[in-house]
Amino acid sequence: MSVEKIIFLYKDHLVVCSREGTAWREETFPLTGELHSHKGYILVLPDELVNLISTDIRPVKSGNLREMVRLHLSGIFPEGVIQERFGFVNTSPVTAFVYLEDLSGLIEKYPDLFNSASIVTTPSLIALLSEEGNFVLKTDSTTLLKNDNGFLHIAGDTEGYPIAGDLKEFNLTGQERKQALQWLDRIIAKGRSKDLNLRLTGQQEGWSLAAMKKDLIFWGAVYLIFVIALFLKTVPLKEDLKVYEKAMDGIYSSMKIADNPDPYGMLLFRISQLKKQGAGNIEPLKILSAMSTSFDDDDASVDDLNVNQELIRIKGTIKNLQSLEKASENLSRTLKVKFVIESAKVQQEGVNFIITARFKE
DSSP, rough: OOEEEEEESSSEEEEEEEEEEEEEEEEEEESOOOOOOOOOOEOOOOOGGGEEEEEOOOOOOSSSSSHHHHHHHHHTTTTTTTTTTTEEEOOOOOOEEEEOHHHHHHHHHHHHHHHTEEEOOOOHHHHHHHSSSSSSEEEEEEEEEETTTTEEEEEEEEETTTOOSEEEEEEETTOOOHHHHHHHHHHHTTEEEEEEEGOOOTTTTTTOHHHHHTTTHHHHHHHHHHHHHHHHTTTOOOOHHHHHHHHHHHHHHHHTTSSSSSSSHHHHHHHHHHHHHTTTTHHHHHHHHHHHHSSTTTTTEEEEEEEOOOOOEEEEEOOOHHHHHHHHHHHHHEEEEEEEEEEEEEEEEEEEEEEEEEEEO
């Protein structure tokens, strides 16, 4: 795909970069100016308008991919917050994104600017598709951290957070565009321009979305506080990552989904089902976490978990009766609800059990 123009969108103006041989000529226009002569360009948005989210989802030729992404995001944000303001880029693994209220307002206010673009993207996505190895990219209001385990896209002030010393640093603050243009040249030369495109709901279809809920900002901040702490600690400390991965593997094993092609996606599906069923005042994630710590991976496996407004019922197999009693006590202490042994049948391979906790007597 030949790209002759790249337009950078700023708060109150546009910078149009036109190709001249191997270089780019730049012109500045007010944001309200006419752009009738420009079609089929790459539109580069301010980085803070789109939050990129790393996933473990592998691209598949299936109409279910969008729902897999939705399910992944539902494990981060509360149900109803995301609505249709999300999407994904078909990288491997898939890159999810959520875009903010400010962007919806820009699309509504300047529809021609967006509809005339063949590709809409952001500096961080450009960097992810172009730059190899570990690096950190800073813009005026975002930081992108990339390492072998994935990436973290942080919105807001990141001053004071320790950055691992082995990361290359790139700076796109202010009006800096040179590095972004070099990355774009590299992507265009490889014929990967289409991989840059963020398919935004409303683009080329009319824009009719309501304002994004303020909850997204709050929960996004909570999520970022968690993942910043996790990511920035695990970048320099590989052993921490191994501990985290072992803990996740324990949850997968206890739920008997370790062999699933997408165990994380299946875990989120189970969580969503638990949310629909209801579990008194206990969060589904807390139930799963308690199960993973109460049942030893080598001694027990959970075959079925039933949760509703009245009870939690767990069915599975465990090494012996002593281990079953200990697991029941641990669950009761962690979840603060009394678990009783409904059934315990001693078999050659272990004890087939059913334990239950009731919220209402």
